[in-house]
Amino acid sequence: MISIIALTLAALAPAPELTGVSVSPAADRTEVVIQVDGAVTTRDFALDGPARLVLDLHGMGDVRHVQHNVGRGGVRSVRIAPFQPGIARVVIDLEQAVDYQVVRTGDEVRISFPNSFGDFEAWSDGASASPATEPETPPAPATAPAPAPRRQQEQTVHVTFTGEPLANVLAAFADFAGRSIIAEADVQARAITAEVRNQPWDLALEAILTANGLVATENESGVIIVKDAARIVQRQAEEPLISRQFPIRYVSADTLVRAVQGMVSQRGRAVSNSSTNTLIVTDAQSSLDQISPLIEQLDQRAPQVNISATIAFVDRTALEQLGVTYDIKDSRGNQLNQLVGGFIDENGDGVFQPDEQTEDNVVLLGGNSVAALANANYPVPSPSIQLVTSLVLGRHTLISFLEALQSVTMSDIQAKPTITVMNHRQAEIQVGQRTPIRVIEAGTGGTGAGAFPTATVDYQDTGVILRVTPHITGDQIVLDLIAERSNAIPASSDIGFVFSRQNATTQVLVQDGETTVIGGLTIVDKSNVRTGIPLLMDLPVLGGLFRNTREEERKQDLLIMVTPHIIRD
Secondary structure (H helix, E strand, O other): OEEEOOOOOOOOOOOOOEEEEEEEEEOOEEEEEEEEOOOOEEEEEEEOOOOEEEEEEEOOOOOOOEEEEEEEOOEEEEEEEEEEOOEEEEEEEEOOOOOOEEEEEOOEEEEEEEOOOOOOOOEEOOOOOOOOOOOOOOOOOOOOOOOOOOOOOOOEEEEEEEEEEHHHHHHHHHHHHOOOEEEOHHHOOOEEEEEEEEEEHHHHHHHHHHHOOEEEEEOOOOOEEEEEHHHHHHHHHHOOOEEEEEEOOOOOHHHHHHHHHOOOOOOOEEEEEOOOOEEEEEEOHHHHHHHHHHHHHHOOOOOEEEEEEEEEEEEEEEEEEEEEEEEEEEOOOOEOOOOOOOEEOOOOOOOOEEOOOOOOOEOOOOOOOOOEEEOOOOOOOOOOEEEEEEEEEOOEEEEEEEEEEEEEEEEEEEEOOEEEEEOOOOEEEEEEEEEEEEEEEOOOOOOHHHOOOEEEEEEEEEEEEEEEEEEEEOOEEEEEEEEEEEEEEEOOOOOOEEEEEEEEEEEEEEEOOOOEEEEEEEEEEEEEEEEEOOOHHHOOOHHHHHEEEEEEEEEEEEEEEEEEEEEOO
């Protein structure tokens, strides 16, 4: 028993007839109009390979096979034929797969879809598809179908077979799908018992064949041939082994060995020759025929990507420093000479003259004497202005220094590395240097008490480093990125170097030719130092005369941008 379930309606009396078919332009779309002189219900779906639209008219009277060669508006031909009792099938052969719409208006069923073939003249058959109608013209020669997108509607079936010969099962699927399906002679009479509900016809057929130890293959003409799986294995075991060389052009042959090894039979093997970039496969001829298309699909020229990156580093430093220092000296008593040299009064007239031989501090304990220093240990380094005043009070001299400094420093460092790499391959570019680092390992040069330290040299890569792996997905590119800028600075202690490093590691999705910012960092470092004489430095207004102030602000900005371009042939 064979049954393929579909929605049906009881036919009205008299049964509707198909009265005409026409193809006409409608703005930027093509309309196929099916004229019926009665009430019918419809079911539609799309098929691939070749592209075609199928419209089932339920509740129809008898029709015979009719084919109209149209050749316009993306329509190759229109075929009308009986499908099941009360069901007429209209098949529209297309130049390419389309997204379509079906609208029922009165006695017309309109099928419209986008027209990408330009203006055309309307066409109409002008006759009905009655039982007496003969084919208008012979079938059009088959041509290679255009690539088609996923079909708009899935073609599902509910099939039930009870002890049915395989030949009858395949005939039922062939009528339903409009495909040529045949079985080898040794399996045609095999009885099939199965039930599959609401599945696409190709998946339903595959499930039934697999459950019964059968396999289906499609030849170059599109004919599906059903064979005994065990017989195929037996034939392969009886076939002689053949070795074939496959020159690999665009990828490494070593990378294809694992993929091909999964396709060979138990007797076969696959090895690579890296010197000639050749893949050598040994297996039966039937296996080689299946492996050859796989190797052609894997050995494809990979597109390339040009990646430009910009690493900008801006360092701005603002410094303000103001200081007042004092030195009180006694020509006949104590002298603190940290700020200025020693002075002496040679003739007692109260005029101090510098004594080049007196540079050390002098402390006399033989009488009353006063000497003082203020802020002498916090001078302004490299001041922009220095103001020196001196005041003589008897045998004492007050010497004061006013020092001021204000500076603004800005450094702008930009690196723009550019690199070209194949799709799915990692590339690295570095502009910089290798800094040697001395590493001392204590107590490794001997044993026991005679152990002594040994030194080794390690190298650290510094500069601008860019590592990137692109993955092209249409007009977009997924980038695995590591961008780094670093430099070595001598350390203040004996540890060697301190490494200043700015880097970013990320994965981003970027349009072809689009610039994106993958990293940004701003560091602000402020310091404010005040030193001076206790209590006096905190006095309002006058406190500035007794203290030294230093204000420093440092800003560092890091910006990393990247722009990928797909290199098209």
